[in-house]
Amino acid sequence: MTDSIAPIESRDWLRRRSRWSPFEILFWLAALLPFILFPTYLPLASQIAIAALFAISVDLILGYAGIVTLGHAMFFGLGAYFAGIISVRGWGEPVSGLLMAGLFAGIIGYIVSFLITRVQHLALLMVTLGLGLLTYELANALHDLTGGTDGLRGIRTWPIFGQFKFDLWGYTGYAYTLALLFLCFLLSRRLVNSSFGLALRGIRENVKRMPAIGADHKGHLRLVYAISAAIAGLAGGLMAQTTNTVALDSLSFERSADVVVMLILGGTGRLYGAILGTIIFLVARDQLAGINPQYWYFGIGLLLMVVVLFMPTGILGFLARIVDRRK
Amino acid sequence: MISQIVIVLFDGFAFGMLLFLLSVGLSVTLGMMNFINLAHGAFGMFGGYVAVTVMRQLGLPFLAALPLAFIAMALLSVLIERSLFRRLYKAGELNQVLFTIGVVFVAAAAATFIFGTVQQVIILPDWLRGSVEFGGVRFGIYRAFIILVALIITALLVFGLERTRLGAQIRAAVDNQRMAQGLGLDVERVFAITFALGCGLAGLGGALAVEIIGLSPSFGFQMLVYVLIVVSVGGLGSITGSFVGAALLGIGDVAGKYFWPEIGSFLIYLLLVAILLVRPLGLFGKR
């Protein structure tokens, strides 16, 4: 063929789109800074890493596939309870426990996805919310298994690989959560840069066209929903293991709503938006609550309003536009 | 048995009517402008605070406090709609969610600052307290009062929507915004008025709710879920839908707890999911 060079250019172009930018490398290096610069903030850093992982799981379905959810804490909580309960029942090995927690949440996610893909818009929002609240009530009702409102008692997480004990300062906790966040981020990054990620973007861009190119878009949605649920379950399992606590709040509507707020705040459909939004929301909350434990949410509320008015594509979208303009 | 069914229906209906007042405004404004206002419950909350405050501080009677709660919230909503929400109509649903959640946060903080965290109490006039016996069944007088108020409001709404010029404009704007605009209708103005009415009704609902479900700065969050359930089950933009949805929810909730207390807390969510899976647009939704 005469223009056989051109497809290679296209491939190059596609490859370039998924190449690591210096910003990204810098970002992940910066994620190591708390170890050295803010060692007393490591517990907060772990909590942020867990929330960021949860936000990434929501970004996969909301930002990439356009599934708006108000019930994703369901999977976070299922993962948390699973990891917690097997620990209480005698298996406190963290890595295998975490994987099982993620798998469990993913399986439930796949089952639930058959309901989710039947509805759209407000109904979708409300079905996810309803399923989330049902799970919450179920956990409350299964008092003997879950500890009800008091929370699950007796979680003991063994040292990682039998070596690294979870310490009071949170070094091990942060190393563990950061490692998991990074791994899941790599997976998610690969996912969004894969043909599957392209299919998800196709669904978001024009769901009507998908059947006309022969796509099983509901199948795609089910798959991404299950993957997202599994990642949310991992995040929940991490919370259970690093804090040795699980209670009903891990399944609550507030947690579902908060994660969506953090994601939109950072900017949807960018993965890094999920992480950035989480960092900004939780750091702002921590700092504002440090100043005044009672009125911090006034400041948070204003932050959200200002971001919408002045950065309609989220904080990361806003930053990206500034960088683009500079170029 | 019959008397029990009667009382369950009565109590559930009363609770449903409270939900109806709190949510009908959101249903219509959402149906008209696709504007997701999660802060709708905050208007209910401030309505409650207005009623409590004018009764406490100014010594006004309960019956005067109710319309004041309506008026105050309608005015406040105009202010907020014109200054803030107006900018968001084309902002996309996620931004609307984020912004109005921010408003809920700010409203809760403001309520805490002004009124404190304490549960507010409304002292009902004597004639609204207690219950009357009728055919061997005791009906709470206040609940009957709520039903009465809600029915009057519903009648006014239905009449207004069917028979007045504004009503016709609202219907046109809900049915097809673009066409209404094409016909020279000032949709934004119609929307502002509808929004004010809806928030006023939420304020009234909030004032009526203090006696039944209490009032504290977290009211806006607490009621959000219920309000969203009514709106989605009833269907967007439909007064009938909100009415039936709220009544169904109220009766379903009370009846479920009465007949199957073991699953009492599950029932409304089961209903919600089941109804939406079968009818994604809600019972009376058109789109």
Place this chain on the structure above:
Amino acid sequence: MLKRTAVAAVLGLGLTLSAGAMAQETIKIGVILPYSGPFADAANQLQAGIDLYIAEHGDEVAGRKIELIKRDTGGPAPDVARRLAQELVVRDNVDILAGFALTPEALGAAEIATEAQKLMVVMNAATSVVTEQSPYIVRTSVTIPQLNYSFGKWAYEQGIREAYTLVADYGPGIDAEASFAKGFTEMGGTIVGADRTPVANPDFSAYVQRVADASPEAVYIFVPGGAQPAAIGKALVDRGLAPPDIKVLGQGELTHPEALESMGETARGIITTFHYTLERDDPLNKAYVEGYTAANNGREPDLFSIGGYDGMHLIYEALKATNGDTNGDALVEAAKGMAWDSPRGPMSIDPETRDVIQTVYIREIQEVDGELQNVIVQEIPDVKDPLHGAAK
């Protein structure tokens, strides 16, 4: 990387510990409470109790200044409570952990108290097991079985033979149901029906109707504070379930001041069990209530306030006993067996369980000087939590 962080952890820990030992003049108390969210009011009242005690007794103990560091959990959030405790210990170098309005949050932070070897004063969380979670926990509030086990017995002694229980479907409610039923049935009474209401329950009419259908001699009620006491009280009256036709029993939250105001006349005759009674005629209590209302715009103290107030008393007295030494073991030792007269009445800390021992008051709503009040009809002194040790 892991190895290096482990090394850094050891180094970091060593550094701060020595720094902490050398330089501290002030004694830092980390207070962890849900200052925002649905339980904000409890946190506020508890904090007001703490503040009142400090205002009355000065902010210096054993020659050292007391500094409070407040941290908000934002609702029942055990993971946040634990993180905050962790940060308070490693970053703020607090000497004592305090607050803990909610049981899951106390459970979440317990491990940190053990690891850091810090005294942890639980000023509210009322599930029995809380003090068993760490040898550094001391409780100054109450436990639910403490109040209700003896209440169940008392109810039988009053001639009640059949009761229906209606409790909120969560830990405290289930505890209350179990301990009341235990006390009541041990004496020979019968529970004729038991229902549980969802914790976030806006409307009680269905459950109350079920009670009315059973028409028992007495109904025992446990609901969380806030809006629910008044709501359920009024729902009862709407169904004609009011004394003297039926005995209405409950834990003290049912007739707290705001609920009483809201229920009005309909509250008359309700009998509750509690460890703190606002109206109790006692000079210490009078002065406390006066001081509290003066400092809080007329708001009256409640169970949270007294937990915070007595919690601070325990901290102050323990510090006096150790002469300002903040070593966790020393403070816990000092707290064990401590006894004092509180505005609530005589109380002490059980040296075995580190839990509170106190008088349980049975009160009835009666009219006093034209106003409805909780009037004490029986005092049961020196009540311990009946569940501690029972599991073993």
Place this chain on the structure above:
Amino acid sequence: MMADEDIVLRAEALRKNFGKLEVTRDVAISLPRGARHALIGPNGAGKTTLINLLTGQLKPDAGRIELEGGDITGLAPAHRVRRGLSRTFQINTLFPDLTPIEAVALAVMERERTAGQFWKRLAAHGDAIEESFTILGQLGLADVATRTTRTLPYGQQRLLEIALALATRPRVLLLDEPAAGVPKDESAALFSVIAGLPSDISVLFIEHDMDIVFKFASRIIVLVGGGVLLEADPETVRSDPRVREVYLGHGHG
């Protein structure tokens, strides 16, 4: 019948009502292999509805549709596409934020069932990308392969519609006014592209411009009021008085 083997798409007694309005009345069509048939008729004749019925966007109230001899009446649209029945839309139905290479590659990978491989980088699907590029090249879109779709000129967006359909490797291609909104001089070029499609693809297209229809169609189906008025070769259609009356009638007067 011998001809039967050559019929790729066949519809029998198709019927569709919207309420009381009959939009499709007992339509029977058959499309032989390699066909270049046109579907014409006045506005509101039910042309797009017919395509929607054939491709499964609408469910018929009665009737039967066969593709290569197999019954596809009850199949979902995506499954019909996978069996080789593709379409384009009258109004651009594209992926505005994807580039043409991405969009076409997506269609190719959906066909190859590799679109679900979330573990494999997009750039690693070399065959799919090469094929996509070839398709874009056939339609003269190679130069704009990496530009965002929304920024393309309208005419190129119309071509991308066809490219997407071709990427599914159709045996039957239903083109709903492929040149709608394209200037007349460009639309002829567009139709030469269509005419140059591989000869084993059967094409049915809707078009209003009679010059184009008569130039490119080997057979013409005339739809009036939801029913087939006539199906014949261009010459017959051109001279049929009924067609002249209902369709070209105004040309007389």
